[in-house]
Amino acid sequence: MQEWLDKIESSDSLDTLEQIRIDILGKKGILTAEFARMKDVPNEEKKEFAQNLNKQKTAVNSAIDSKKTILMALALDQKLKAELLDVTKFSTTNGTVGATHPVADTMEKITSYFQNLNFSVEEGPLVEDDFHNFEALNLPKFHPARDMQDTFYCNDGKLLRTHTSPVQIRTMMNSKPPIRMIAPGTVFRRDFDITHTPMFNQIEGLVVDKEDQISFANLKHVMVEFLQHMFGDIDVRFRPSFFPFTEPSAEVDISCIFCKDASTGKSCGCRVCSHTGWLEVLGCGIVDENVFKAVGYEKVSGYAFGLGIERFAMLIHKIGDLRSLFESDIRLLEQFKGSAK
Numbered sequence: 001m002q003e004w005l006d007k008i009e010s011s012d013s014l015d016t017l018e019q020i021r022i023d024i025l026g027k028k029g030i031l032t033a034e035f036a037r038m039k040d041v042p043n044e045e046k047k048e049f050a051q052n053l054n055k056q057k058t059a060v061n062s063a064i065d066s067k068k069t070i071l072m073a074l075a076l077d078q079k080l081k082a083e084l085l086d087v088t089k090f091s092t093t094n095g096t097v098g099a100t101h102p103v104a105d106t107m108e109k110i111t112s113y114f115q116n117l118n119f120s121v122e123e124g125p126l127v128e129d130d131f132h133n134f135e136a137l138n139l140p141k142f143h144p145a146r147d148m149q150d151t152f153y154c155n156d157g158k159l160l161r162t163h164t165s166p167v168q169i170r171t172m173m174n175s176k177p178p179i180r181m182i183a184p185g186t187v188f189r190r191d192f193d194i195t196h197t198p199m200f201n202q203i204e205g206l207v208v209d210k211e212d213q214i215s216f217a218n219l220k221h222v223m224v225e226f227l228q229h230m231f232g233d234i235d236v237r238f239r240p241s242f243f244p245f246t247e248p249s250a251e252v253d254i255s256c257i258f259c260k261d262a263s264t265g266k267s268c269g270c271r272v273c274s275h276t277g278w279l280e281v282l283g284c285g286i287v288d289e290n291v292f293k294a295v296g297y298e299k300v301s302g303y304a305f306g307l308g309i310e311r312f313a314m315l316i317h318k319i320g321d322l323r324s325l326f327e328s329d330i331r332l333l334e335q336f337k338g339s340a341k
């Protein structure tokens with residue numbers, strides 16, 4: 001008996017302990033065999049014999065139970081130690097430290113530039129209605145300028161917004177002038193080639209104040225300062241253009257940063273700028289009266305601008321193919337480590 005108890009006490013694993021239990025109390029166990037001998041014991045000795053066996057059985061069972069509790073606690077402790085995950089530990093094994101994606105980085109840089117100028121940051125839905133995406137922006141049904149925006153339509157007549165300009169409309173309808181806002185966000189168009197992806201990002205800007213307060217000169221000043229902040233020492237030019245929601249409208253070019261001659265400071269023309277020396281970077285203009293009418297504004301003036309984030313990211317980081325920004329190729333993304341500030 002003592003020998004069994006010692007064995008139980010010194011067992012060092014749950015498996016060993018279970019084996020000991022089987023050896024003693026299992027179907028073919030030593031004690032089980034003793035119980036089987038009962039039938040051969042003379043009647044007058046049976047009681048004492050049974051009592052003795054039951055005592056042994058209880059002692060073995062309780063020794064096993066208490067040992068089991070100890071061993072289980074130990075096993076849990078070991079398991080926890082083995083599975084311990086130190087999330088604060090710095091990995092030096094493969095050097096994969098995350099980096100901000102160039103699109104997110106550019107979005108953040110532009111957003112914080114305008115926040116510093118006291119522009120609020122506004123948002124709108126990605127699934128838009130015709131009114132906000134087109135109608136209120138002076139793009140009535142069947143207007144030829146709608147063709148400029150290859151739209152994804154949903155079954156219920158709604159659409160995926162083709163630009164961030166609808167946020168202008170929503171913001172004006174939800175607040176009163178003066179307004180200084182930007183709207184960064186994702187937009188969608190049915191387009192896919194080296195310079196177009198069906199999903200991309202834009203930032204829209206809108207400033208509205210009292211009648212005669214906002215002029216093209218204000219717009220020009222803000223755009224030139226902004227572009228020089230983003231691209232450094234570059235020339236900026238405004239080309240007359242057309243957007244339904246602004247009149248007059250302009251497209252803005254910067255002098256090409258790829259073929260700038262270090263001695264003269266002039267851009268001499270290269271493949272990227274189609275040998276013109278200029279790169280188109282944004283659209284802007286004075287808000288059209290019809291847009292103000294659509295949102296119920298009277299006696300106000302304002303300017304608006306819109307730009308593509310990916311285009312800025314590509315120029316800033318000198319990336320050749322727009323599609324590579326969306327492929328999540330670690331080899332490309334790793335090159336931007338440390339570029340985010």
Ligand code: DAH
Nearest residue numbers: 163246283284285304305306
């Ligand atoms: N919404 C235009 C587009 O997606 C960009 C744009 C141009 C926005 C001129 C403006 C603007 O607010 O004034 O192509």
